Amino acid sequence: MWKKIMSGLLMAVALVTLTACGSTGSTASQPASDGAKAAASQGKVLVVYFSATGNTKRVAETIANHENATIFEIKPTEPYSDSDLNYRDDNSRVVREHAQPQLRPTYEGDVADWDSYDTVYIGYPLWWQQAPHVVYTFVEGHNFSGKKVIPFCTSAASSLGDSGQNLAKAAGTGDWQTGVRFNGGASDNDVLNWLQQQEGNSYRKKRCVVT
DSSP: OHHHHHHHHHHHHHHHHHHHHHHHHHHHTOOOOHHHHHHHHHOSEEEEEOOSSSHHHHHHHHHHHHHTOEEEEOOBSSOOOTTTTOTTSTTSHHHHHHTOTTOOOOBSOOOTTGGGOSEEEEEEEOBTTBOOHHHHHHHHTSOOTTOEEEEEEEESSOOOTTHHHHHHHHHOOSEEOOOEEEETTOOHHHHHHHHHHHHHHHHHHHHHHHO
């Protein structure tokens, strides 16, 4: 009789122990989302972009969604019309502005709580292989000290070239990365694949530092 009681007690204790372990293991094994991992690795993230036709806007929104980032659109005080963007017309606005490299068009509003961001993505269409002047207005008006800055651009044919490097020179502060150029018709998957490569590179760099 005594042996039966002891055997029952031992089985009950074992059952309680297994249940507790199983509950703890289940909670710990829940994977974090890709966006949460990205946000954790890059701190607070901001996506800034200027888009004339919508191509850069689509890329910027995909990045912001994936990175759980705040997004800010650089909206010129004087919006660009279709005729303004006709680079084949020597009298169009973009051609006239291109001939004035020091021109800095104004834009509406600004980023709230700028100093709180750790990583800043800056997007723009390529005009004559460079960022438009209004992007320089933004870059030159902000202090990027202590921030990781990742330029991205969209273009039908041109490469990223030195557009990101020139923005970095204009800024004078910040840890500017190489950046990337997307085709004007880039899909969400194109952007997400690039972001995942970036996250993999960041992980490998951190791992090297630790070891």
